[in-house]
Amino acid sequence: MSATPVLxxxxxxxxxxxxxxxxxVTLALExxxxxxxxxxxxxxxxxxxxxMAGYQLPSKGDVQLDGAPVRFNSLHEGEMAGIVMxxxxxxxxxxxxxxxxxxxxxELKRGPxxxxxxxxxxxxxxxxxxxxxxxxxxxxxxxxNSDKQMVEIAKALSRDARVLIMDEPTAxxxxxxxxxxxKQVAALRAAGTAVLFTSHKLDEVAExxxxxxxxxxxxxxxxxxxxxxxxxxxxxxxxGRDVSDLYPAKPGVERGAPEVLSVENLSVPGFASNVxxxxxxxxxxxxxxxxxxxxxxxMEGLAGLRPATSDRVTLFGQPLQFKQPSDAQQAGxxxxxxxxKLRGLLLERGMRENLTLQNLHKFGGFLIDRGAEExxxxxxxSEFDIRAGSRDVRVGNMSGGNQQKLLLAKIMxxxxxxxIVDEPTRGIDIGTKQQIYAFLRKLAxxxxxxxxxxxxxxxxxxxxxxVMVMRLGEVSGTLNAGEITEDAIVRLSMGLRAEQMxxxx
Amino acid sequence: xxxxxxxxxKSFRMPSMSVLGPIIALIVLLVIGAxxxxxxxxxxxxxxxxxxxxxxxxxxxxxxxxxxAGGLDLSVGSMAAFIxxxxxxxxxxxxxxxxxxxxxxxxxxxxAIVAGLLAGLLNGFLITALGIEAFIVTLGSMGIYxxxxxxxADGGTLSLxxxxxxxxxxVYFDGILGVSWPIIVFALVVVIGEIIMSRTVYxxxxxxxxxxxxxxxxxxxxxxxxxxxxxAALGILVGxxxxxxxxxxxxxxxxxxxxxxxxxxxxxxxxxxxxxxxFGRVWGTVIGVLILSLIGNILNxxxxxxxxxxxxxxxxxxxxxxxxxxxxxxxx
Numbered sequence: 097m098s099a100t101p102v103l104x105x106x107x108x109x110x111x112x113x114x115x116x117x118x119x120x121v122t123l124a125l126e127x128x129x130x131x132x133x134x135x136x137x138x139x140x141x142x143x144x145x146x147x148m149a150g151y152q153l154p155s156k157g158d159v160q161l162d163g164a165p166v167r168f169n170s171l172h173e174g175e176m177a178g179i180v181m182x183x184x185x186x187x188x189x190x191x192x193x194x195x196x197x198x199x200x201x202x203e204l205k206r207g208p209x210x211x212x213x214x215x216x217x218x219x220x221x222x223x224x225x226x227x228x229x230x231x232x233x234x235x236x237x238x239x240x241n242s243d244k245q246m247v248e249i250a251k252a253l254s255r256d257a258r259v260l261i262m263d264e265p266t267a268x269x270x271x272x273x274x275x276x277x278x279k280q281v282a283a284l285r286a287a288g289t290a291v292l293f294t295s296h297k298l299d300e301v302a303e304x305x306x307x308x309x310x311x312x313x314x315x316x317x318x319x320x321x322x323x324x325x326x327x328x329x330x331x332x333x334x335x336g337r338d339v340s341d342l343y344p345a346k347p348g349v350e351r352g353a354p355e356v357l358s359v360e361n362l363s364v365p366g367f368a369s370n371v372x373x374x375x376x377x378x379x380x381x382x383x384x385x386x387x388x389x390x391x392x393x394x395m396e397g398l399a400g401l402r403p404a405t406s407d408r409v410t411l412f413g414q415p416l417q418f419k420q421p422s423d424a425q426q427a428g429x430x431x432x433x434x435x436x437k438l439r440g441l442l443l444e445r446g447m448r449e450n451l452t453l454q455n456l457h458k459f460g461g462f463l464i465d466r467g468a469e470e471x472x473x474x475x476x477x478s479e480f481d482i483r484a485g486s487r488d489v490r491v492g493n494m495s496g497g498n499q500q501k502l503l504l505a506k507i508m509x510x511x512x513x514x515x516i517v518d519e520p521t522r523g524i525d526i527g528t529k530q531q532i533y534a535f536l537r538k539l540a541x542x543x544x545x546x547x548x549x550x551x552x553x554x555x556x557x558x559x560x561x562x563v564m565v566m567r568l569g570e571v572s573g574t575l576n577a578g579e580i581t582e583d584a585i586v587r588l589s590m591g592l593r594a595e596q597m598x599x600x601x
Numbered sequence: 602x603x604x605x606x607x608x609x610x611k612s613f614r615m616p617s618m619s620v621l622g623p624i625i626a627l628i629v630l631l632v633i634g635a636x637x638x639x640x641x642x643x644x645x646x647x648x649x650x651x652x653x654x655x656x657x658x659x660x661x662x663x664x665x666x667x668x669x670a671g672g673l674d675l676s677v678g679s680m681a682a683f684i685x686x687x688x689x690x691x692x693x694x695x696x697x698x699x700x701x702x703x704x705x706x707x708x709x710x711x712x713a714i715v716a717g718l719l720a721g722l723l724n725g726f727l728i729t730a731l732g733i734e735a736f737i738v739t740l741g742s743m744g745i746y747x748x749x750x751x752x753x754a755d756g757g758t759l760s761l762x763x764x765x766x767x768x769x770x771x772v773y774f775d776g777i778l779g780v781s782w783p784i785i786v787f788a789l790v791v792v793i794g795e796i797i798m799s800r801t802v803y804x805x806x807x808x809x810x811x812x813x814x815x816x817x818x819x820x821x822x823x824x825x826x827x828x829x830x831x832x833a834a835l836g837i838l839v840g841x842x843x844x845x846x847x848x849x850x851x852x853x854x855x856x857x858x859x860x861x862x863x864x865x866x867x868x869x870x871x872x873x874x875x876x877x878x879x880f881g882r883v884w885g886t887v888i889g890v891l892i893l894s895l896i897g898n899i900l901n902x903x904x905x906x907x908x909x910x911x912x913x914x915x916x917x918x919x920x921x922x923x924x925x926x927x928x929x930x931x932x933x
Contacts, residue, residue, distance in 0.1 A: 401819065421821040431819075439819040442812045444879060453809055454820040456802040463800045506820075 108157035125290040132305035140314040149181035150174025178258030195219040195232035222250035262293040298327040331586040343558030344537040362406040367393035368569040382560025383549040390569035399431035434518035443492030455509040476505035497528030516547040623888040638902040655783035658890040659842040661865040662794040663835030669881030671811035675739040678861035679746035684843040685853035686750040713840040721836020725829040751855040758854040766851035773848040783845040795883040811878025871922040
């Protein structure tokens, strides 16, 4: 590795407000190599890529181009330097054609007029190179996700990129499309382009990359040639971390605890199929799997929040089917959304109105009893240790941890006997996390049954009595108390063969 | 992280400009009016202004709910014209069998309310069940009702039978203790509307739906039903406004209720309800309605500014109101 890196990060840190999310990241991209960046959700991969592409500036450290420090003040400056980034969320104008998108901002002209013929010819040429069969005149909004991905790549080709950065490019592609993409990546590599990409599919990383960098908690934990590390070692490096007393003790589910929920072949069209599981009183069931594996949608389907079908759902011994979420609430089953800002709370409103929104029927018949609402808020503030500047603060101005506590307080007003919490600790500090874990365990000890959906491996291991893992819309395995290890969960969610482990679906 | 828990702080807060703005504007208009014309504050003039405001006002209260829940209804003006035409046709047709009397008036009123309810339900159904944008649906129904009334009147005017008209007249011109019926009905609608908006579960659900329909859905609020009810209620209120309006002129034509929708929406916005939904107040809408009619009244009573500039001044007030709303957002 003697070549000068075309683009590099040297000891880069990044803070948002008072929270540092990247700690001294060093990463070098060499011409003609494919570099894979892997890590769990939230490990800092996206931020790292955005800093490299000029979307964000580092708080500390340098971005170096051809060995010299540079400062990209905008994405445009990055692109001028030959760095092109393809986002997970596409950056295409939906109402424009493929050709208009590819030449957006750099339209070819002939005198004062657009040279449409030439742009169309070149567009077809770029599309041919990625074996993409769409017409240059097709509207982007009419394309499938994989075609959009290919158009993005064609657009990058048209930029003559020296560095191509791709955030999970294969997430939306089929196996065949992935092969086409990799052929194109190989061609770019041969032409001397430096390619950086992220993926959750470790087999792909092993297949296409020359160099792999593994991140965990905002820091690089491993960096080296891909040939020197096995897929298993990658998985171990991604997750291995110490979890000591962050989690409450697990007393274990009582032997004779009754089954409170049993689900047979629950399917949510487009997201999940034939999911079966059961839940016992006092149990915390962890639900793992990658984002997009259908775990959220399955539970939303169960709670009546989106259309779902099933052979049989039994709640407390009674067969039930929830047509709308209020039916589920009435039966004692509540789902707490993962997205507290867009689905959980009215950010423009105060705590009182948010707290009682789901249970207004408990606060008076026709007229709302504001006094009772205030009492409930006082109670919630002390029980959930909500720390807000004042009682009538706008919820949008509260910290993430306090918002999450308010959300928990809101759902607990429904007095659920079965509680499904989705990413209960996303983006909140460790102290609040601990409080939330303790609260969930206390609920379970009181005889509630809880399902915790989470992307955080340690959370599954530290909190759950049993872990179910989903992959591509199906249950890929269930791990009982003794079998819950990081390794086993990663294997199940990555689709690696399970070794020395029973597959109970 | 540096938050301090203060369990009970009910500090006094200066009402923001979005609260004070419309009230101050109303007071300023009253003072200007009183200074410019001694007749302005006379009982006759005030009653006249209020009675004329009542039609738009009754509709605007319904519009407040629709907008608060994140919707919009452009069809109310045409809907009023259509309902007025329908009501006149029904009453004229029933005249030979029922004769002039209370039953035929009740039949007319019933027709207006049922027609309003159905028209509102139709708008609401298309918007909620079929998921078409409110702007598009009501732009369409606006054209449909306007055209239907023109067709019913065969391009001319539908007139209530003369005998019936004089019997029905008191509904607009009479009242209790010198307060005319339209004002009484308007006041009732306002009081009930304000209570529903600020004190009931339905009002809270409207605000939640307009504020963020995903949050509302995930909080088990039936978003579609909330919206449907708001359109249906608006339809009924349009029917009630028409019941008050028909005895005034005793006729309906293609030009009945023209631009009512815009006046109603303007009144709602001037009153501080947020156009994109999520926050509404009925009392504010009342002030908005009064401001709009006072401007017209003052221009008519004084020769300081040409009455032809009425629209321009209303336009300025509407834009000012929205600027005040934006300040509220950044200030808080």
